[in-house]
Amino acid sequence: MTKRAERAGTGVADGRVWRRGRVLAGTAVFAGLLLLFHGMVPNRVGRLGSLLESFLPWLGVPVVVLLVLALVRRSPLALVALLLPVAAWTYLFGGLLLPAPEPGDDDLVVVQHNVSDENPDPEGTARALVRAEPDLIALEELVSPALEVYAETLAPDYPYRTVRGTVGLWSKHPLDGTGPLDIAPQGIGEGWERGLRAVAHTPRGEIAVHVAHLPSVRVRASGLASSWRDESAGLLGDALDAEEQSRVVLLGDLNGTVDDRALAPLTSRLDVAERGLALSFPAGFPVARIDQVLARGATVESVRTLSATGSDHLPVAARVTWD
Template identity: 65%
Template sequence: MVERAGAGVASGAKPVVPGAGGGRRGWVLAGFAVVVAGVLAFHRAVPNRPGRIGSLLESFLPWFGVLIVLLLGAALVRRAAVALVAVLLPVGVWVHLFGALSLPAEDAGGRGLVVVQHNVSDENDDPAGTARALIETGADLIALEEVVAPQLPVYEKELAADYPHHVVRGTVGLWSTYPLSGERLVDIKPRSIAEVWSRGVRAVVHSPYGDVAAYVAHLPSVRIGAGGLASDRRDESAELLGRAIAAESVDTVILLGDLNGAVDDRGLEPLTSRLNVAERGFAFSFPASLPLARIDQVMARSATVAHLRTLPATGSDHLPVVARVALG
């Protein structure tokens, strides 16, 4: 008697158990998942030279979540058990680093200020409309950057009724519903810039909850090119701003600014090591047409940045960012 081929398991063949590991491709996926987890967990160990590679990586760390989802999908399609287990590593690291930002805003209580940070763009063709959009937030403080001379009178006129107190130095300004004092320029100009350059201002806000030293800053731009990330000037300016804040005599400090860097970027460590960053909200703010990174920041000392969110686009290439800062 001759058995029909295919009627059962061929002689010498091993049965395939679905999900038992996905073969070689499963191990490749698993190895890739371990590498992703390692980069996320130890991103500070990535060298910054040449080309500021570490800073460039850290600017987009939250987007590793997309890569992790793709890895998970591939592991499911391959039914690779070893890969599925390995993907849990980057999932855990990502949740540890960014999970809280995904949570809804918490009630920060009554002692606090609502603040708006916006680089309004020196090419904004509707400064009046931009000002009105910011007024609608009902914020206590509005910080603006790239306020150029032709547009300044427009912002002053539109904001005057709701924000009677303001200070402008160079191209940055602060508008407040509460009285200001101690206004002064903050020198954050890198040594390599020879021309007139004023992008930092400080004032004390006399709020109902006590005095707050408010800083508005616009750090130098960074460029991504064939040589990597060019951020030397930005990093130097961040160091100067960090020293100024460290020397601030008022206990409570709020920093609002276009810092041209994400909070995970090691180039902003002179600031992030001294100030609290947002506990909720990703608030990707740049570019406005396809926001990929939050380079517009609200940070605080002796206070908590409870939540950050973006507003709809204005005439700028940045989205406005609004935050509630809970005061101690």
């Protein structure tokens, strides 16, 4: 065989190699575009955009599967295409996986927990939260007689508290300026009270604390049913605009992730956690963090989940530093 024929044969082989795995490469590019441009997925039909954004970090799973398939297929084309979704996922979520900064003596430690109105062990749940030694504890789905158990168990370490409807705040530091937050969407039943506001007097100064439990969402065949949640988020955003304190921390079960555009009335006004994925729901196999700690005039340095309690949510602990 002549050298020219050998070169021609090599070229044909190289061409075949680079055509191998075109479907994998196309799928990888599509995944990368979804990660980078998720905001362009329309929300008018079934709120598909919000549905995608609720589970956005999980797009990393098919990327890993595509990587394995590309290696098995020995497809250079697919491996090169995978650089796009890998870079996109790293850009969006890689920072959350970095180690949290060393805690400072003046940091504010807070715990957020939807304790569930069907919790069989409210006393054990309260003791588990105390072990995290937070300054503030925000609870949702408080109902009698469990509410009395939480109050009695937390009282020795958290003498200051305020409860409005089914949400409550316990604090090591004095509270004043307590009152309800009107976040009830139109058409919801009377007596629905799931928001409160208080000012905590900490050693570093005053901070307004908002506690909220936004309406639940449902995933149906028609898409994401979230109209009440979305309306309530808008009302909570209005309350944040009206807040006079420069330092604010929002603790709550927001029934949405910080990537969900429906929570933009909150995430556009408050900063999200800089470190930690802290997937909190459902407790048995968490797939999303819908229990949030957001702040203004302060930084949520890190967020993490605590051990499971009798709730269907995991508790979330966060460390807040002063700006």
